[in-house]
Amino acid sequence: MFELAAKPLQLATPLVTHVVGSRVLVYESIGSTSDCALRLGGEGTVIVADTQTAGRGRHGRTWHSEPGKGLWFSVAFEQPIEGLAFAAPLAVRDAVAPYARATIKWPNDVLIDGKKFCGVLIETRRGRTALGIGINVHHAEMDFPDELRGSATSIEAATGVHCDRGELLRDVLTRLDERIMVIRSGGLRDVFNEWSTACALAGRRMRAAGKEGVVHAIDTDGALVMETAGGLRRVLFGETIKLEGE
Ligand code: BTN
Numbered sequence: 001m002f003e004l005a006a007k008p009l010q011l012a013t014p015l016v017t018h019v020v021g022s023r024v025l026v027y028e029s030i031g032s033t034s035d036c037a038l039r040l041g042g043e044g045t046v047i048v049a050d051t052q053t054a055g056r057g058r059h060g061r062t063w064h065s066e067p068g069k070g071l072w073f074s075v076a077f078e079q080p081i082e083g084l085a086f087a088a089p090l091a092v093r094d095a096v097a098p099y100a101r102a103t104i105k106w107p108n109d110v111l112i113d114g115k116k117f118c119g120v121l122i123e124t125r126r127g128r129t130a131l132g133i134g135i136n137v138h139h140a141e142m143d144f145p146d147e148l149r150g151s152a153t154s155i156e157a158a159t160g161v162h163c164d165r166g167e168l169l170r171d172v173l174t175r176l177d178e179r180i181m182v183i184r185s186g187g188l189r190d191v192f193n194e195w196s197t198a199c200a201l202a203g204r205r206m207r208a209a210g211k212e213g214v215v216h217a218i219d220t221d222g223a224l225v226m227e228t229a230g231g232l233r234r235v236l237f238g239e240t241i242k243l244e245g246e
Contacts, residue, residue, distance in 0.1 A: 009050045009071075012166040014141050019044040020075055029067070032056055034123055037074035037130035044177075048073035048169060049206035055134065057119055063134050064197060071135040071165050075217070081180060083188045085222055085237070086195035088120045088131055091175035093198065095168060099236045104198040107222055107237045110135075115153035133172065135161070137165055192220055207242045208235045 015021045022044035030036055030049040034056070037047045050071050055063035065072045089108040096102050100112045110118035121132040122229075139154035156162055179191055196218040204215050206226065213228035224235040 006097055009048065009068075009169075010050070010166045011046075011169040011173075012164065015170055015173060017044075017174060018181055020173045020177035020180065021046050024048065026050075029053060030131075033072055033074040033215035034121060034130040035151060037132075038123065038128055039127045041076045041078060041128050043076070043078045045076040046173060047076070056121070057134070058121055063119065064145060064148070065107055065134065066139075068141065069139050070137045071133070071169055073169065074130045074132040075173075075176070077131070078177055079127055081183065083183045083191050084129070084131055084180075085120065085122055085163050086191050087176060087179035088122075088133060088185065089118070090191070090195055090198065091172050091179055092118050092120075092133065092135065094175045095171035096155060099163055100159045103200070104195065106199045106218070106224065112155070112158040114152055115151060115158065117158065131149040131176075134166070135172070137163065137168065142235075150217040150218055189220075192222075 002048055009026060011024050011026065011066070014174050018035035023042055024046045027049040028150040029051045031054040032052055033047040035048050037045065040047070049072050052063070052065035055065035055072060085108050089104045089110050092110045093102045093104060105111050105116070108120040109116045117135050117136045123130050123132070126133055136152065136154035136157045140147060141157055144152045183191055199217065199218065201215040201224065205211065206215060207224065211226065211228045211233055213226040213233065215224055216227045216232060217225045219234065226233050226235055
């Protein structure tokens with residue numbers, strides 16, 4: 001199942017977009033594509049690397065970015081985009097639809113069969129934004145470090161499909177561009193509704209920051225509103241939640 005060597009990473013063309021991919025820079029190895037995006041900037045510039053030596057995830061975690069295994073890329077924007085955190089996981093979910101039925105875990109992890117194969121990191125420095133996306137594509141289960149085995153997967157490990165990274169990259173960038181155009185033409189609410197439905201959290205029991213309750217709603221800024229014994233409580237993106245049954 002994993003005998004196929006990964007093809008050299010190259011964006012499949014054509015990329016027909018409005019903003020995302022105005023410039024695409026492909027590196028063999030880089031510290032972090034997000035650092036590079038924050039440094040270089042340029043509206044819609046995409047930085048993609050075959051491997052990262054200092055890939056990072058949310059909450060200061062390391063993001064494992066082995067060569068030939070995944071898609072590690074960042075998109076630079078010259079100002080923050082409201083709703084980017086909703087648009088990004090939807091774009092990934094839709095781009096992998098030909099291979100698998102992916103789901104979104106609040107706020108923006110993307111899962112196949114309950115295991116994470118994609119993470120999203122949005123960082124802003126002096127007004128410039130880097131949207132970093134990591135997608136595990138060709139990993140076999142044994143490629144993941146011990147602590148991630150059981151909770152992480154790749155498209156190939158989950159489906160047996162050896163998809164082309166360049167085509168997948170083009171499809172994610174295209175879907176992302178489409179949603180950004182929707183947001184920029186006044187459709188933030190539609191993208192939010194799609195994302196919040198995809199998160200499928202309403203009514204689920206969960207624990208966050210020492211409190212237990214049932215998810216009452218998702219606010220338009222993405223925060224969860226949780227019904228606890230002490231009343232309604234907002235849970236922000238940065239807080240870790242544990243859903244019952246997971
Ligand atoms: C998460 O913790 O789930 C977010 C992971 C984000 C990883 C990507 S890989 C490309 C970009 N560069 C980084 O250093 N991180 C992001």
